[in-house]
Each structure stands twice: as structure tokens, then as C-alpha cells.
Amino acid sequence: MEKLRIDKWLWAARFYKTRSLATEEVNKGRVQVGGQDVKPAREIKAGDHVTLRSGPVVRTVVVVGISQARGPAPVAQALYSETPESLQARTAAAEQRRLAPEPAHSLDHGRPTKRQRRDLDQVGQGWGDRWSASVDD
Template sequence: MPEKEKLRIDKYLWSIRMFKTRTLATDACKAGRVKLGGANIKPSHEVKMGETYHISKGPERKVVTVTGLLENRVDAKTAVNFYRDDTPVEQTTGFKSMFHAPVLKRDRGTGRPTKRDRRETDDLKDNFFDKAEEEED
């Protein structure tokens, strides 16, 4: 794959498949969801080998170290060779546990939930995620 000496952070994050489009990568940089040493960086920031970036994508947090510069987007198996994922295990398992949230189902034919039903459902969901955050601390 062609490597480049100078590369923008938004293009790099798109090429290693952290974001689906380059526009999403640019927007994440502008919104302060991509950090270098705790400081927000602009989409035009020049990527250097060995730099460590903290990336937030919704509830997911990633710590990525640059091991190679990649100008064009490639398949996922190849893209893994151009960065090292240094995300702590606690954060990785915490993110995955969100997918094991209780699934609330209603019986078929019971109609729309009432306001009371909705409040009970919201309370169950809120309590589940509050307990998960306490376990992480």
C-alpha cells in the first residue's frame, strides 16, 4: 500500500476504518472527540508515527497509537497493521457489557404502553446503566 510522509488526522482515521466516512472523522475532530495528549486537535493536524490519540465514538472510547501512515482506505485486515489499539481492557469490556442490557418485550396484542408502563421501563434501563457505571469505578 502506498505510504505518505504527511497525512491529515481526519484522512488517517478514515483510512484505518475508525470512521465510516471522512466527513464523520472531520466532524469528530471539530467536536473535540479526537485528542492528542489531552488536547483537542483540528482535522488538519498532521499525523506522526508513534503518536497516541484518544478517540470517542458515542459510548465507545479508543486509544490508538500510529504505527504506519495510510493514505487510502483499505480492508480491515490490512488497516490493523497501521495502528495499535492501546485501549484499556476495562473500557473495552465496559463497552461490550452495554450490549448485554436487558431486552424488554411486550406481549403481542397488548397495545401501546401507557405512560406508567413507559416510566417503569425507563427506570429499569436507567438503573441497569447506573449499576454498570458504579462497577467500573
């Protein structure tokens, strides 16, 4: 049975752009095999379940093939098959991100300009000597 290091397989399957990035992700605990954290030197074989997290996206794939070389995308996609639960969870998460409002869009303006800050300071003169909005006793 053919085996290959997990970092090499992740690179060959085009989950990560470089092998060193794949190694870093494995070391950070973002890649699991069979539900357990692994080290970059862990060997995988066909039939292993690999869970990997890339940003907010969590994927669970089954290893179908082993390749020592990084090939074109169609060849790389033939090295694994994503589980139906993973596909469903990814599409649901993508839909939720699409419908969720972007927090930065709620901001009308950025930092005030010097003129706007001076105008705010003049309006603030009505507060008197108080430096806080709390109620004085």
C-alpha cells in the same frame, strides 16, 4: 518522517466510513491527540496517541503507520495498535452493556388503544371532579 492529516488517517484506518464523517467527529471534539482536542488539519505521525469516542466506546490507539489510501481491513488494522488499557476498558464496558437491562423491555405495552383509553377513562370516573392525585386541604 511521514505525516498525514488526522481526518485522512482516521478514514484510512477505517474508524469512520467517510472522510467527512471523520472531519465532523474531530470538529465535535470526539478525537484527541496526546490528550488535547485537535482540528481536522492536525498532522499526525507514527507514535502519536489518538483517543477517539464513537458512541459509548472510547478507544486509545497508538499510530503505527501512515497510509494515504483506504485499503482493506487487515491493512487498516496494521496502521494502529490499541493500548491494553483501552482494550480492557472496552471489554468491561461491553460486558456492562450486555448485563444492563434494556429500559424499553420494562414497558409492557405501548400507547393504549382507543378502547383501552375509554376503559381507563371509565375507571377514572371514581375520582370525581378531582383532576389531580394530590390531597385536598
